[in-house]
Amino acid sequence: MRESPAHPAQTTACFLHASSPSAAFQNIQLSISLGEACPAARVRQAWQQVTANYGVLRSSFFKVPAGDCLYREHDGIEASWRLLDWTKLAAEEAPERWSALLEEDAAQPFDLAKPPLVRFIAIELPQGHCHLLMTYPKVLLDEDAVFRLLCA
Numbered sequence: 001m002r003e004s005p006a007h008p009a010q011t012t013a014c015f016l017h018a019s020s021p022s023a024a025f026q027n028i029q030l031s032i033s034l035g036e037a038c039p040a041a042r043v044r045q046a047w048q049q050v051t052a053n054y055g056v057l058r059s060s061f062f063k064v065p066a067g068d069c070l071y072r073e074h075d076g077i078e079a080s081w082r083l084l085d086w087t088k089l090a091a092e093e094a095p096e097r098w099s100a101l102l103e104e105d106a107a108q109p110f111d112l113a114k115p116p117l118v119r120f121i122a123i124e125l126p127q128g129h130c131h132l133l134m135t136y137p138k139v140l141l142d143e144d145a146v147f148r149l150l151c152a
Helices: 008-019 040-053 091-106 143-150
Strands: 002-005 027-033 059-063 069-073 080-085 119-124 130-137
Touching: 008 059, 008 069, 027 091, 040 080, 040 119, 040 130, 091 119, 091 130
Parallel strands: 080 119
Antiparallel strands: 002 069, 027 130, 059 069, 119 130
């Protein structure tokens, strides 16, 4: 386990996270559409490896009595996964189902002190395709970090 002071931007985000009652306001949802057929099990396996290699995906944040925010990387933590089978879903039902899924997922808060602070929903689609929804609190990743993760 590694512990260090949080970056000033993370400290601000931690404060905002604690002061906002709306989980949807604090969560970022990243929709990843794979351009070719790929079994959901392989997608999960790949992201488990990314999680093992990038400590930020196994991290938590907490405040100390002085009011500072600390960042802690944990060992042996796996991201939260959910698998949905939409292989038999009628094409006209997909947009409504997708909107409901986004709303439901965004409403689920993260406790910054309890890792993992990322969750994945893999959606199996017809012809072996898979779509991935990655959700995390704003404090966890900035745009550059997301780009580096997606290039991993």
